Amino acid sequence: EVQLVESGGGLVQPGGSLRLSCAASGFDFSDYWMNWVRQVPGKGLVWVSGISSDGNNRKYADSVKGRFTISRDSAKNTLILQMNSLRADDTGVYFCATSTTFDSWGQGTLVTVSS
């Protein structure tokens, strides 16, 4: 069974940093494109970033380009999102999801950017 477990969320001041992790199990992590998606509670879904199975191809939403870095550790079956220069509009629940068709999702981790 596919399992994705996000961690690393929390309260951070504007301009601060956070590192999110997504621990994957139940499938061959190294074979799959992976994504991060954000959702403000009560609002819609916004794709944030994606990374290819081999880690060589990375994509970002314009709103996070230059501030967020996606990476993966295939030895640990872990997807990572390093978030720097955080802003209030980065607030939301961050989900990791598999493949370009978002077949499986984690339960999400809440990031709150506020002073």
Place this chain on the structure above:
Amino acid sequence: DIQMTQSPSSLSAFVGDRVTITCRASQGISNYLAWFQQKPGKAPKSLIFGASNLQSGVPSKFSGSGSGTDFTLTIINLQPEDFATYYCQQYNSYPLTFGGGTKVEIK
């Protein structure tokens, strides 16, 4: 960027009803379209990919159709567990984009 427009944004229906949700892309996306169901406080669940292909384990009461710019999600025999918010998403090109969602409520 490709804009995805869902309609309606919300609808009310009776148990047993058939409902149809529409998703329109601002430019052609072939069949690179997925549908998701989300219940309050939960992660989205994938229902359909490739516009019309059911994910494993998804009941056949859900069906998708369309190609190019216009797509539909149809749910027949609506049951209490189907009341949720539904999203479409295009994966034809980056940035990947979602529709604004359609909330299906009990009448």
